Amino acid sequence: MKGWNQTATGFFLLGLFPPTKIGLLLFLLVILIFLIALLGNSTMILLIWMDHHLHTPMYFLLSQLSLMDLMYICSTVPKVAVNFLSGDSSISLVACGFQSFCFLLIAGGEGLLLASMAYDRYVAICRPLHYPILMNKRMCLLMISVSWLSSSINSIFHTVYALSMPYCKSRIINHFFCDIPAMVPLACMDTWAYEYTIFFSTNLFLFIPFLGIMASYGRVLYAVHHMHSSQGRKKAFTTCSTHLTVVTFYYTPFVYTYLRPRSQRSPEEDKNLAVFYTILTPMLNPIIYSLRNKEVLGAFQRVFRRSLSQKK
16 A cells, blocks of 8 residues: 555656757757657548548558557657656656556557558458458458457556556656556566566567568568569559568567567667657658658649649
């Protein structure tokens, strides 16, 4: 009970930036990245919604990815900004729980969603005649529902358990958000069993989908190599390389961070790696998908011209 009372006032986040001029410069850079991510992902969602040429399973999944990226960056950066500008590093228990829940929800959901997007490309390229059957609207909605629902259950479990642990060692979290693996070492109880559940969840929502994605794209690239049409081969290769770029940026630091034993991890390294999947990836996804996708660029031009004609 004593440990719980100490936790009831919340925690303190060490943050991401030192209180120096360099820290201020890095802070402004992150704010710029945040604004680009906010604008880019919002634009992708609106574009896919407004242009009927993009009303396909692939772009519907992409709109969900943009939505998750919006939630991702909005669950961490605003609190980082408030704490840095105010000089107050505290975070309430409720806010910490909400941040942990949002982070785990999007982390697991995006891992499964990227696997769904890989399956979509596999069917489109390797089994094109069966695409309308295998990737119909019902299947697309099922994939999205499974991603959100299963990740929600996982995030609720971990958030509730983590906040119910007694924290009597310290309330200072060496991170810029309430990341549960950074909170576990502060608990004054044996957490080895719970750490196995974190390891299991990481494998279930990240590592297994990652292996599935690699196997899927391996088969896709093999099929692309044997295509007779050079134009079709180029388009398919561009699409695959775009997806693989996103997957690499997202999964690599995540898997490297969460699948290592605690003895081989350092808080500073974990914090720096977290910047990739919580801040950089949400900014890069809409840029990569828009600049390397002629259909998205074409949709943007159509929507822009339509908006101008309506104003006249």
